[in-house]
Each structure stands twice: as structure tokens, then as C-alpha cells.
Amino acid sequence: xxxxxxxxxxxxxxxxxxxAGLFMSFGIYAKGSKAVYxxxxxxxxxxxxxxxxxxxxxxxxxxxxxxxxxxxHIYTGAMxxxxxxxxxxSFFVIIVAILIAVFLNYKTSICFLCGAFCSALAGYIGxxxxxxxxxxxAHAAGKSLNKAFRIAFNGGVVMGMTxxxxxxFGLTLLYIIFKDYDIVNGFALGASSIALFxxxxxxxxxxxxxxxxxxxxxxxxxxxxDDYRNxxxxxxNVGDNVGDVAGMGADLFESYVGSxxxxxxxxxxxxxxxxxxxxxIIASIGIFSSIIAVYFVRTxxxxxxxxxxxxxxxxxxxLVLVASYFFIKSxxxxxxxxxxxxxxxxxxxxxxxxxxxxTEYFTSxxxxxxxxxxxxTETGTATTVISGxxxxxxxxxxxxxxISLATIGAFLVIGGMGNYILGVYGISIAAIxxxxxxxxxxxxxxxxxxxxxxxxxxxxxxxxxxxxERTDKLxxxxxxxxxxxxxxxxxxxxxxxxxxxxxxxxxxDLSDIDILNPFxxxxxxxxxxxxxxxxxxxxxxxxxxxxxxxxxxxxxxxENPGIMSGECQPNYKKCVDISTKAAILEMLLPGVLAVSxxxxxxxxxxxxxxxxxxxxxxxxxxxxxxxxxxxxxxIMMANTGGAWDNAKKYIEEGHFGGKGxxxxxxxxxxxxxxxxxxxxxxxxxxxxxxxxxxVSLVCxxxxxx
Numbered sequence: 001x002x003x004x005x006x007x008x009x010x011x012x013x014x015x016x017x018x019x020a021g022l023f024m025s026f027g028i029y030a031k032g033s034k035a036v037y038x039x040x041x042x043x044x045x046x047x048x049x050x051x052x053x054x055x056x057x058x059x060x061x062x063x064x065x066x067x068x069x070x071x072x073h074i075y076t077g078a079m080x081x082x083x084x085x086x087x088x089x090s091f092f093v094i095i096v097a098i099l100i101a102v103f104l105n106y107k108t109s110i111c112f113l114c115g116a117f118c119s120a121l122a123g124y125i126g127x128x129x130x131x132x133x134x135x136x137x138a139h140a141a142g143k144s145l146n147k148a149f150r151i152a153f154n155g156g157v158v159m160g161m162t163x164x165x166x167x168x169f170g171l172t173l174l175y176i177i178f179k180d181y182d183i184v185n186g187f188a189l190g191a192s193s194i195a196l197f198x199x200x201x202x203x204x205x206x207x208x209x210x211x212x213x214x215x216x217x218x219x220x221x222x223x224x225x226d227d228y229r230n231x232x233x234x235x236x237n238v239g240d241n242v243g244d245v246a247g248m249g250a251d252l253f254e255s256y257v258g259s260x261x262x263x264x265x266x267x268x269x270x271x272x273x274x275x276x277x278x279x280x281i282i283a284s285i286g287i288f289s290s291i292i293a294v295y296f297v298r299t300x301x302x303x304x305x306x307x308x309x310x311x312x313x314x315x316x317x318x319l320v321l322v323a324s325y326f327f328i329k330s331x332x333x334x335x336x337x338x339x340x341x342x343x344x345x346x347x348x349x350x351x352x353x354x355x356x357x358x359t360e361y362f363t364s365x366x367x368x369x370x371x372x373x374x375x376x377t378e379t380g381t382a383t384t385v386i387s388g389x390x391x392x393x394x395x396x397x398x399x400x401x402x403i404s405l406a407t408i409g410a411f412l413v414i415g416g417m418g419n420y421i422l423g424v425y426g427i428s429i430a431a432i433x434x435x436x437x438x439x440x441x442x443x444x445x446x447x448x449x450x451x452x453x454x455x456x457x458x459x460x461x462x463x464x465x466x467x468x469e470r471t472d473k474l475x476x477x478x479x480x481x482x483x484x485x486x487x488x489x490x491x492x493x494x495x496x497x498x499x500x501x502x503x504x505x506x507x508x509d510l511s512d513i514d515i516l517n518p519f520x521x522x523x524x525x526x527x528x529x530x531x532x533x534x535x536x537x538x539x540x541x542x543x544x545x546x547x548x549x550x551x552x553x554x555x556x557x558x559e560n561p562g563i564m565s566g567e568c569q570p571n572y573k574k575c576v577d578i579s580t581k582a583a584i585l586e587m588l589l590p591g592v593l594a595v596s597x598x599x600x601x602x603x604x605x606x607x608x609x610x611x612x613x614x615x616x617x618x619x620x621x622x623x624x625x626x627x628x629x630x631x632x633x634x635i636m637m638a639n640t641g642g643a644w645d646n647a648k649k650y651i652e653e654g655h656f657g658g659k660g661x662x663x664x665x666x667x668x669x670x671x672x673x674x675x676x677x678x679x680x681x682x683x684x685x686x687x688x689x690x691x692x693x694x695v696s697l698v699c700x701x702x703x704x705x
Contacts, residue, residue, distance in 0.1 A: 192258065200591065231563070239579065
């Protein structure tokens, strides 16, 4: 049996198992207390699908020796970073687990360890496959655009299915074991802890390498991007995977698990068993829908890969809506709020879609905002920076309006002012709706780094012009999907954080918060300042790490002139090591800040005021302040950085002077400033606000009398 026949056999067998899984899920188990087993089956199916796609990718040709060697450099660097990062994190996780066991209970501690392990495992699997897919994508580009596109996308599918598979499987298995949603909250806390370090550490790594490669290689030495002579080029390619595969995967893993936990908590309080299990059912429908929608994603030789990815994402959303409609109607008739629950789900999906389109509008060079930034380069660097900030600040307003309207709408369509808890359950269902197709969203996002690496390998291996044109086409789409993915991650973080905040308020019995109370007001102001402190720490970390990278690249060029002539190979390993050490060292303080702030405020104010209730209210105020400024700052930074990046690419395509012009130099400066905006500080804020809310929910028992 040859490789192609074997892959086909396993795929057919998977579909037989999938159909059986669907029958078992919705024909047998989706009733009463057995509904939790639906999530278990869906999680297993997602992991099996990821395994089949991995085998299919590994069967493809890696290309010539040079391509395979370059891919191996990237893989080795990525795995070395992950191993060192996870080694440090293991100590943090063990210490926190012990503290949870001592001050809460050992069962929550076990769930915390499981959440941390599943999140770390998802990152390891996804990045391992993505770094092995890049040379295979470049080689396939020699045959056709579609073949290359399929490999890059399937590499993303592995990450997406691993995230939702491990997330839902781990969550439902622990619920089956402990049968207590308060205990299972620890799973989300473990996922959040790993996510923060993965995002912050990955962001510092990738931007230190990127800034060093750009400032010395492109600006000073005048060599092209992804030139093999640049000592930081491998670190840069490693960073793409560390940031946008492992980092983004951990980010959305956390949102996915957090939104389900919040909905289970609120549903159990207002709708008993059915309300608690409905989020698991919707998440399962999302997994099955995403698996089916993967087969919608194909492109032609002269087609637009972006359209193919949009078809897959839209197809998954429509399947979720249709399946969820009939299921919700069967579980919750109209007199039990079935229509309201479905409309809350619909609101979440629409909000996520609109935020994605808005992000694309403000960050893609197909639209005026980015073109205007590119035009501003004609008058210098200062106007380039000013126009980029202008676009970023403007782009913050509209998503916040959408999130606000979605929150109000989801609250009103179920409970409204007549039933507060049922209303906030609607907000959590909206978050579930936005994240129901997260498997497909992560797949589309992780496609970007793979295609980017493929383009870099094609450049470094000096492949034919036709191949590089195809990889460039894939890469240009990847830039847009990365920006959309960040917008989606921020929007989902906002709704998830609000749902978790509502769950916290419900658990500690806060029907309202007196913002005129000076303790609460101080909590709001303190919380509002935390995202700015967090960004200062992460931006400063990138600056320090980038300075070391710049010095190293300059040193190698100066001490070894043979690098520029192509006679000697640069020391890639040294640059990877610089980024790795900087990322691991600098990620610790922001992580400790996020975990400790809720405890300091909740317990500290409670002790200072002599009332645990006031401490709980002050913590609620802190969370509100952090969510409000955190979401705004995250959107502004992510979109500003994305717009600067694509303005540079627009100029590089020949507009406003093209490469080598003064306009191009100004755009490079804007892009360099925007790099830590969009890939380090901005995305990390998602996890800051989610981690603080989940810490508050898990530790709620400490804040009540």
C-alpha cells in the first residue's frame, strides 16, 4: 500500500468513525446528564482528525537538502525555545498547584495541573507540525499553488484541532470525574497561566529577532528580507511560529476553555443541568462543523487563497448556526427561553464576524486606511508614525461599539432586566457562539506562519522565481489572516472576560457594585492602570532583547566579512539563543503581576476595610477597569502595528517609490515600532484580563464571608 492509498484509507476510516461519533453524540448521549459525554467524543474526534492531517503532511516531500536543512534549523530553534520555556514554567505551575491545594483544595489543584499540561501540549504539537510543514509547502509550490496552500492550511488545522480537542476533552473528562463546576474552574486557570507566558515569551522572542533582522539586515546592510546571510533570519522564522502558532493557540485555548467554564457556572445557577451542559454541546457542534468545513477550503492556480479561507470559516459558522438552532429548540422550547438562547448565540457569531471584517479593513492594504499611511511616508518618518497611530486609535472605537451592543443584546434577548442571572448567561452564550468555530479560526491563523516560513525558505534556498511568486502569494494572505486572528482573539477575550466577571459576581453574590465607594473607585482606577504597566514591561522587554540582537548581528557582520560575500555561514544558533534567554527572563514579571493583582486587591482591601464584601466589590471594580482599558489598548496596538506592517508591504510592491526609497525607509521605521505593538504587548493584554478574571473566579471562596 503506497503512501497516498494509506492516507486515503485512514481518512475514509475517520469519516466512518466521525459518523458513528455524531450518532452517539446527538442520538444517544445528548440527553440529560449524559450530555457531557458529547464533549468527550467531540474532543477525541478533533484529536484523531489532527493525527490524520499530521500523517498526511509528514508524507509530503521536504524538498532538496538545502530546504530540509533550513527547515530543520527552524524546527530545532523552536523546540529548543519551547523546552526551555516549559522547564521554567513547570516550577511556576508546581508552586501554584501546591498553593491551590493548601488554600483551596487538592481537586482544584489537579484540574489546574491538567489545564496547564493540555495547553502546553497543544502548543508543543502545533508548533512541531508547523515547523515541519514549511519546507514541504515550499516544495509543493513547485507543482501548484493549491498543493502548497493545502499543506500550509493542513498544518494550521493540526494546531486548531489540537486546541479544541484537548480543551474540550480535558474539560469534560474532569467534569465527569469531579462532577463539580467550581472544581473544574482550575482547568481554565491552568490554561490561562500557560497562555500568558506563551504569549508574552513568544512575543518577546519573535520581535527581538524581527527587529534585529530588519534594522541591521534590511536597513543597514541593504540585504533582502529572509536572506540567508542575515544571522537573525532563522530566529525570525522561529519567532513566527513561537508567536503566532504556540502563542495564538494558547491564547484562544484559554478563551475557549474560559468561555465554557463561565457558561457552565452561570447555566448551572439559572437553568440547572441543561443550562450547564448546553455550552459543551455547542462547543461539540463547533468541532464537528469545523472538521466538515476543512474540506471546503481549496483554491485554484489563479485563485485567491483568502477567499478559500473565508469560505471555510463562513461554512463552519453556518453549520454551527443550523445545528445549534435545532438542538436548542429541542432542549429549550420557546416558553423556556429557547429563542433567546439561540439569538444570544447568533449575536456572538455576528459580533465576531464583524470584528474580523473591521480588523481587515483597518489593517489590509486593499483599503484606504493603510494606503493613507503609505502615502504619509512621502513626508517623512514622523508623519508615518502619526498616521499609523491615527488609524489605530480610530479602529478601536467601532469594535468596542460592537462588543457593547453584543453584550447588551445577549443580556436582553434571554433574561433582560427581569432575570439578571439568566441575562448574564446570555452574555456567556454569546462568547460561546463567537468561539464555537475556534478550531477553524486557529487553523486559518496558524496557516500564516507556515506560509511565511515557506516563503523564507524559498528565498534562502534560491528557488525558481515561479515558486517564490506562489509562496509570496500565500504569505501575503497570511499577513491578513494574522491580523484578523488577533482582532478575533481580542473580541473573544472581551466577551469571555465579561462572562467570567459575571460568573465571579454571581458566585460571590454581588448583585451590584457601589462605584462611589472609595475602595471600589480605587479598585477601578488601579485596574485601569494595570494594562499600561503590563505594556510597559513587555515593550521594554522587546527593546532590551532587540538591542542585544542588533549588537550581535552587527558583530557578526563586522568580525566575519565572509558572511556578506556568501563564503561563510552566519551563526544562527547564537541569535536564537539571545531571543530565547531574553524571552524566558522577561516573561516572569508580567506573569506574576497578572496572577497576584486580584489576590492583592481582593484580600488587601478586605483586610484594610475590615469587610470581605468590600474587598470582593473592590476586586470587581479592578476587573472592570482592567477589562475596559485592556480591550481598548489591545485593539489599538494590534491594529496600529498591523497597519504599519502592511503599509510597508504596499510600498514594497512598487507604490510610493518602492523598495530602497526614502518612503520605504520611513515605512520600515513604522513597522519596527509596530512589531511589539501587534505581536507582543497588544495580544498579551487578552490573556492579562482573562487570567485576572479566572483567578478571581477560582479564588472566589477567599473573597466571601
